[in-house]
Amino acid sequence: MTPAGVALVLCGAVALYAGVRVALEPDTLRKLPFLNVFSFAITGVIALLLPHPLGIVAAAAYFVGSTLESNAIASTFAGGLERG
Amino acid sequence: MDTVLLTTVHILVAAAVCWLNFITIDMFFKLPEKGGVVGATAIARHIEAGGGSLEGGTMMGNIVSSPDASAGTLLAACGVFIAGIPGGLLAALLVFIGNRICHDRGYAGTTGCLTATFIVFGFTLAGFSAAEFIAGMVIAILSIQGISHAYASRVLSTIWKVRRG
Numbered sequence: 001m002t003p004a005g006v007a008l009v010l011c012g013a014v015a016l017y018a019g020v021r022v023a024l025e026p027d028t029l030r031k032l033p034f035l036n037v038f039s040f041a042i043t044g045v046i047a048l049l050l051p052h053p054l055g056i057v058a059a060a061a062y063f064v065g066s067t068l069e070s071n072a073i074a075s076t077f078a079g080g081l082e083r084g
Numbered sequence: 085m086d087t088v089l090l091t092t093v094h095i096l097v098a099a100a101v102c103w104l105n106f107i108t109i110d111m112f113f114k115l116p117e118k119g120g121v122v123g124a125t126a127i128a129r130h131i132e133a134g135g136g137s138l139e140g141g142t143m144m145g146n147i148v149s150s151p152d153a154s155a156g157t158l159l160a161a162c163g164v165f166i167a168g169i170p171g172g173l174l175a176a177l178l179v180f181i182g183n184r185i186c187h188d189r190g191y192a193g194t195t196g197c198l199t200a201t202f203i204v205f206g207f208t209l210a211g212f213s214a215a216e217f218i219a220g221m222v223i224a225i226l227s228i229q230g231i232s233h234a235y236a237s238r239v240l241s242t243i244w245k246v247r248r249g
Contacts (some may be wrong), residue, residue: 001087001088001091002087002215003087003091003094003213003215003216004165004213006088006091006092006095006215006216006219007091007095007213007215008214008215010095010222010223011218011219011221011222014222014223014226017226017230018226018230019229025131027130027134027198029126029127029130030130030131030134030233032127032148033127033131033147033148033230033233034221034230035117035145035148036147036196036225036229037222037225037226037229037230040113040154040155040158040221040222040225040226041133041222041248043158043159043162044158044218044219044221044222046160046162047161047162047165047166047217047218048165048218050166051165051166052166053166053167053174054208055162055166055176056159056162056163056166056167056171056175056178059159059162060159060162060175060178060179060182061178062184063151063155063158063159063182064151064178064181064182064186067148067150067151067155067182067186068185068186070123070148070149070151071121071140071148071149071186071187072121072123072147073120073123074122074123074124074126074127074148074149075121075122075123075126075149076123076128077120078123078125078126079122079125080209083177
């Protein structure tokens with residue numbers, strides 16, 4: 001098994017674990033750090049599966065998009081979108 | 085030595101290096117001081133309500149709300165894995181744009197990405213694979229955001245108190 005293969009299996013396992021933790025956490029705002037771990041793991045999977053220069057763009061676009069979503073969810077729950 | 089075992093040892097070393105890189109840079113840029121957006125502060129309050137610490141929770145909220153040095157380290161490892169140092173520099177540019185998209189005026193993410201690019205590249209010269217750093221960074225962020233928020237926030241607060249003096 002190549003190092004990239006081991007890394008891929010590990011990222012996949014962490015993504016699965018984080019997905020379960022997101023589902024089990026009752027507090028919506030405390031779900032977001034688990035969702036953050038999920039995004040990290042999936043970003044790693046994208047880069048490991050797409051070893052092409054545009055793979056970096058795809059991984060970064062996925063990561064920034066999911067971060068912005070978490071940001072929006074947290075800010076909406078906090079009662080507004082103005083900077084804190 | 086068995087390849088899988090050697091890779092596992094490399095990933096654990098990479099996780100420790102990534103952890104030190106992103107914690108050092110996030111502390112340098114004072115992430116635990118205040119929430120960059122109102123959502124980060126709200127996450128911090130919920131972590132505190134769950135038995136955690138406010139300053140550590142603020143840093144965790146900031147990590148969730150915008151690409152910080154941890155995201156920079158991950159994307160630098162992805163960039164170096166795919167295209168060497170130019171890939172890491174492209175990742176730093178994308179993190180910079182990502183910070184602006186997320187209303188973050190800081191430079192923790194971009195700085196973390198640049199330092200990680202050279203750290204990861206240096207380790208590839210010593211027989212490591214950049215893929216091991218991708219997995220290492222995923223484990224590093226798991227230790228902060230994915231196991232116990234109360235415990236992780238207290239650890240971050242302790243480091244923050246040392247940094248603040």
